[in-house]
Amino acid sequence: MGSTLYDKVFDLHTVRSYGDGRCQLFIGLHLVHEATSPQAFAMLRERGLPVLMPERNVATADHVIPTDTIARPFLDQLGEDMLTRLEENTTNFGLRFLSPGSGEYGIVHVVGPEQGLTQPGMTIACGDSHTSTHGAFGAVALGIGTSQVRDVLATQTVTMNRLKVRRIQIDGELNPGVTAKDVILHIIHELGVVGGVGYAYEFAGEVIEAMSMDERMTICNMAVEGGARCGYVNPDEKTFEFLKGRPAVPTGEAWDRAVTWWKWVASDADAEYDDVVLMRGADIRPMVTWGINLEQSVPIDGLLPQIDETSPEAAASFAEAYDYMGMKPGTSLSEYPIDVAFIGSCTNGRVSDFVEVATALERSGAHVAPGVRALAVPGSNAVREELIRRGIDKVLEKAGFEFRLAGCSMCLAMNPDKLVGQELAASSSNRNFKGRQGSPTGRTMILSPLAVAAAAVNGSVCDPTSVFGQAVTTPDSEGVLA
Ligand SMILES: CC(C)[C@H](C(=O)O)[C@@H](O)C(=O)O
Ligand code: SF4
Numbered sequence: 001m002g003s004t005l006y007d008k009v010f011d012l013h014t015v016r017s018y019g020d021g022r023c024q025l026f027i028g029l030h031l032v033h034e035a036t037s038p039q040a041f042a043m044l045r046e047r048g049l050p051v052l053m054p055e056r057n058v059a060t061a062d063h064v065i066p067t068d069t070i071a072r073p074f075l076d077q078l079g080e081d082m083l084t085r086l087e088e089n090t091t092n093f094g095l096r097f098l099s100p101g102s103g104e105y106g107i108v109h110v111v112g113p114e115q116g117l118t119q120p121g122m123t124i125a126c127g128d129s130h131t132s133t134h135g136a137f138g139a140v141a142l143g144i145g146t147s148q149v150r151d152v153l154a155t156q157t158v159t160m161n162r163l164k165v166r167r168i169q170i171d172g173e174l175n176p177g178v179t180a181k182d183v184i185l186h187i188i189h190e191l192g193v194v195g196g197v198g199y200a201y202e203f204a205g206e207v208i209e210a211m212s213m214d215e216r217m218t219i220c221n222m223a224v225e226g227g228a229r230c231g232y233v234n235p236d237e238k239t240f241e242f243l244k245g246r247p248a249v250p251t252g253e254a255w256d257r258a259v260t261w262w263k264w265v266a267s268d269a270d271a272e273y274d275d276v277v278l279m280r281g282a283d284i285r286p287m288v289t290w291g292i293n294l295e296q297s298v299p300i301d302g303l304l305p306q307i308d309e310t311s312p313e314a315a316a317s318f319a320e321a322y323d324y325m326g327m328k329p330g331t332s333l334s335e336y337p338i339d340v341a342f343i344g345s346c347t348n349g350r351v352s353d354f355v356e357v358a359t360a361l362e363r364s365g366a367h368v369a370p371g372v373r374a375l376a377v378p379g380s381n382a383v384r385e386e387l388i389r390r391g392i393d394k395v396l397e398k399a400g401f402e403f404r405l406a407g408c409s410m411c412l413a414m415n416p417d418k419l420v421g422q423e424l425a426a427s428s429s430n431r432n433f434k435g436r437q438g439s440p441t442g443r444t445m446i447l448s449p450l451a452v453a454a455a456a457v458n459g460s461v462c463d464p465t466s467v468f469g470q471a472v473t474t475p476d477s478e479g480v481l482a
Helices: 005-013 038-047 077-093 108-115 129-137 146-155 180-191 213-221 237-243 252-265 312-325 351-364 381-389 392-398 449-458 464-468
Strands: 014-017 022-026 029-033 057-060 096-098 123-126 140-143 157-161 164-171 199-204 230-232 275-280 287-289 297-299 340-343 373-376 401-403 424-427 443-446
Touching: 005 014, 005 022, 005 140, 005 199, 005 230, 005 252, 029 077, 029 108, 029 146, 038 077, 038 146, 057 077, 057 108, 077 096, 108 123, 108 129, 108 213, 108 381, 123 129, 123 146, 129 140, 129 213, 129 230, 129 237, 140 230, 146 157, 164 180, 180 213, 180 275, 180 287, 180 297, 199 213, 213 230, 213 237, 213 351, 237 252, 340 351, 340 449, 351 381, 351 392, 351 449, 351 464, 381 392, 392 401, 424 449, 449 464
Parallel strands: 029 057, 029 123, 057 096, 123 140, 164 199, 164 275, 199 230, 340 373, 340 424, 373 401, 424 443
Antiparallel strands: 014 022, 022 157, 287 297, 287 443
């Protein structure tokens, strides 16, 4: 019987088993950002400990970075303090820092793959739940808490239980206008936000195989929103093609050896899974969330659901969501004007996301509706520079978008980009929780970048094909930097 990628990687990185189900796992790459590392470094300092393997730890700045100017000091004192701490800590502990000044900065889950730091068969950890993104390359990529960040800095290991593995196999083809974002929203809608607890999700099947690396990253990014601790796609030729030539990727004979190992680490054809879920690509429609958790979603042209009366808890959760969102069962989202359209984040802030949107905007000649504030925020500075090189910034600006500097921006709003009051946002990010985008009463709908652009033009959520026509999804580059 064969093994899954997850089990192969877990076994090969197990330093020791405690006998109670927990294992100490070696971490090949630890990514660090300013929001979850200050306390961890402080704990090291208290105990007089160094970072054990500085060369396996790489830092970037993303959450607090303003997207209008990165001139120092930042106007936001909290952000300025966090960045200063990270600068001090990376200098004092000898870590590589992809700093704003170096131009290499960006969202941690965008820069890792961009630099080629993220590779198949690795264990990757970061004090950030969306570390699951890196699983797109066939890595076991785990979000960890601040005390585990401390542990990894001090020992290059974490202690954790082995997860079960659920294969989510999607066969067939997607319909026109259906994107990777719709696929993951569909999966979460079907399996629920806690359905993946205790599991690693293996995404497989013809639909996943046909996807670009950028699209696979979008899917794996939100595995964690379905409750799975990590998600991954088995590495294939597309993975190798993406990685080849990137700064941290081996060359020459070492490249050949790496590819041999990367091929071996993929799940075996006869691997056994704890669970298998089969889906058909043709059943998936463009999706949008209407509520305050990620399973509260509907097909974009559907009506909002009636209150779920199957249990008192379900009914209460629906009622709470409708009350917060100021929406009613049986209505269409097209009835609710949006105030903000946000394209960006580690889910959908890569080159191909903006190219797709810009292509649709340019072909249709469409313009952002009056009264809508539309933001295009690249996931990294390299993404931004590539977009400028290709003239995408001009297309977006001509259509009425603000083209901003890189960062997490309004995904979480730990920086000046925030909703105001009860503003309603159409957002390409990954969470729609209450107050997520910076205003305690702000409202968020999660959808694909293309659907965000369509909502920006239309003034409210609509099927992107109604604004941009059928030829909406033009497969473009993998976000490969020139
Ligand atoms: C700040 C960080 C801890 C957080 C996470 O873990 O995901 C953030 O990135 C988010 O998206 O909410
Ligand atoms: S873009 Fe959003 S989800 Fe991603 S790391 Fe930043 S705050 Fe978290």
